[in-house]
Amino acid sequence: MERKLLIIILFLFLYNTTFSQSSNYKPKRIIKINKGEKWFGGTVDDGFVMPFTDGYKLNLYGNNKGNQAAPLLLSTNGRFIWSDQPFEFSFSNGQLIIDKALDSVVVVNAGTSLSDAFKLASKKNFAPGGKMPDSLLFSRPQYNTWIELAYNQNQTDILKYAHQVIDNGFPAGVLMIDDHWADYYGKFSFRKDRFPDPASMIDQLHLLGFKVMLWVSPFISSDSEIFQTLNDKKLLLMDNKGDKTLTWDKADQAAIIHWWNGYSALLDFTNPKAVEWYSDQLHNMVTNYKLDGFKFDAGDMEFYSGNMVSFKAASPNEQTSLWGDFGLSYPLNEYRAMWKKGGQPLAERLRDKKHSWEDLQKLIPDITVAGLLGYQFTCPDMIGGGEYGSFIGLAKIDQDLVVRSAQCSALMPMMQFSVAPWRILDSVHLKAVKKAVDIRMAYTPYIMKTVRRSALSGEPVIRNLAYQFPGQGLDTVRDQFMLGDALMIAPLVNKGNSRKIIFPAGKWKYSNGKVFEGPATKTLGVALDQIPVFEKIQ
Incomplete structure (x- = not known):
């Protein structure tokens, strides 16, 4: 009898739990x-x-x-x-x-x-507000120290990298100092063993023509003094210890989250005092070192999905959105993880891609969907791949892949270098990459015009063919894109020296002067240093 009663109670509990969860939907x-x-x-x-x-x-x-x-x-x-x-x-x-x-x-x-x-x-x-991120993100190539230095960010090699950009004939632009510039997460000062004079370093970078961004995240190292201070003030996401009914005022210990760099606590951006604290830290970095902006990494929803309770109730999606709100104070910004921030002046980047042709082929369809979701100010991943792990143990760099990656990025809203092309490429391939940059610079006035229009209209800067040419059966074309409404770009994203190009209805002028009339499909040769660009003339 007692066992039967226990089963009934358990059934009712599970039923009510399931019902209460599903009834929220x-x-x-x-x-x-x-x-x-x-x-x-x-x-x-x-x-x-x-x-x-x-x-x-x-x-x-x-x-x-x-x-x-x-x-x-x-x-x-x-x-x-x-x-x-x-x-x-x-x-x-x-x-x-x-x-x-x-x-x-x-x-x-x-x-x-x-x-x-x-x-x-x-x-x-998600109506546009008429603003765009810092124009230098679009008008010049960007340079990120991640692939070259990884977790050994240091003053000597960062300056060396910047000088090599100039010495090899690349234009100065935005330079991003990536992760591990501090002793631990939450300490907002350069580590002295690697950066003896960071203010001087940034002054030198400015003199070379760069604006300087710094990698930051919402994580706080859990074995640090700053963690203890923030935990005592309850500025971190708190641990509910598995009790979903536990309220914030009763929580007494910060949640510890596993992420790609181990275990850390997370700032609670639903708490105005936590936002104020973080703002003060970045303000001090700008004041002390004359930084120009920040790369706001992490903030992924998965990190907010554990046993945690916040100052104000917020879903993991809303936490990611709050992380995005923070960057609106900095025109020079970059994000990778985001939720519901279409139309905002935030520079987004596609997630890290591997050093592979398969991942290169994802750039165009992914960035066109970014535009459809309102993220019109999007950068493709780092040229040649930004997924550091794919370079570990790599016996040989695929030089053709690096060139075609640069060409694919060259006429997108932004292009970002990380692995140094002058280090890994022979003279022929390096010349082809530099030509891709030259082509971008030639089209920069049109790129800037298109980006400014997008800031006002909200329309994607990069569009798939189905967006621009409805009803022509172009829905599955994933290796061509429109830059604004006038230029069609068909970069080579496969190994080889030719490709099939689909021309929508109308007349299309190739950059070499030849005119093609669509609808039509043509196979064209694409030399190592070529980017097929077509202007719609009718």
Whole structure:
């Protein structure tokens, strides 16, 4: 009898728990996909598999997949789906299924095209503010010290890297000092063993023509004195010790989170005092060292998904968004993880890609989806790949891959070097990379014009062909893109020296003067130092 009663009590507990969780969700929505209709959106990191096909499924709650995300789906038939909160979506048997939505989900018929859907979604949900990040991010190449120095960031080698940029004929631009410049996370001063005179270093970088950014994150090393101070003041995310009912005022110990550099605590950006503390630290860095801006790394939703309680209730998605809010105070900024910050003057970057042709082929579809989600100021990953692990134990750099990566980036909103091309390339390949930079500089006035227009209109700087040329069956073209509305770029992203190019309807003038008339498909030779660029003339 007692066992039977125990089973009944346990059943009721599990039933009530399940019911209470599921009752937070809005009713499931099943949306019939129209004939020929294709869908994009949700997450930038899966741009390379879009438009979506049957079998795809993703829950946006607590999951930005290492890059930017938004509760937005858009179709080539002019429809869009939006919710103020994350939801799960999947595609099955000609249906789009919306489930586990935490807020109401709207399905809007905005017109007949992908651009119609985007323009209305942007206007209603993430209208542009008319501002853009620091113009130097777009007008010159960027340089990041990560691949060359990794965890050995130091004054001598940073200055050496900067001088090599100039000595090898590359233009000065933004230079980013990456992780491990401090003794530990939360200490906002340069470590003395590696940076004997950081203020002088930054003065020298300025004299060379660089603006200087510094890598920062929301983490605080848990074995530090600063951690103890912040923990006592409750400026960190607190540990609920597995008790979801524990309130912030009752919590007494910071949560310790596992991330790619070990175990640390996280600042609580729902707490105004924590925001003030962090702001003071960065202000002191700017004042003491004359820094120009910051690379705001981490902030991924997965780090906010554990047993933690914040000053004000916030989902993992909202925590990531709050991290993004912080960067709005700095025109010279960069983010990789983001949620619902479309239309804002934040420089975004695609997540780290491997040194491989497969990952190079992801750049175009991923960055075009970034634009569709409102992240128009997006940088492709570091040239040649920014995933440091893919360089470890690498017997030989693929020099063609580095060249084609530079060419793919050259006519995107930004291009960012990290691995030093003058170190890893022979003279022929280095010359080809430098020519890619020269081509970018020649088109810089058009790039800047397009970026400024985007800041006002919200429209993507980089667009897939389906956005610009609806109804022409171009939904799955993943290796060409439009820069604004006038230039079509078809970089080579495969090993070889030729490629198939699809021309939408109209007349297209090649950079060599030859005119092609679309719709048509042509196979053209692409020399090592060539970027196929076509101007729409009709």
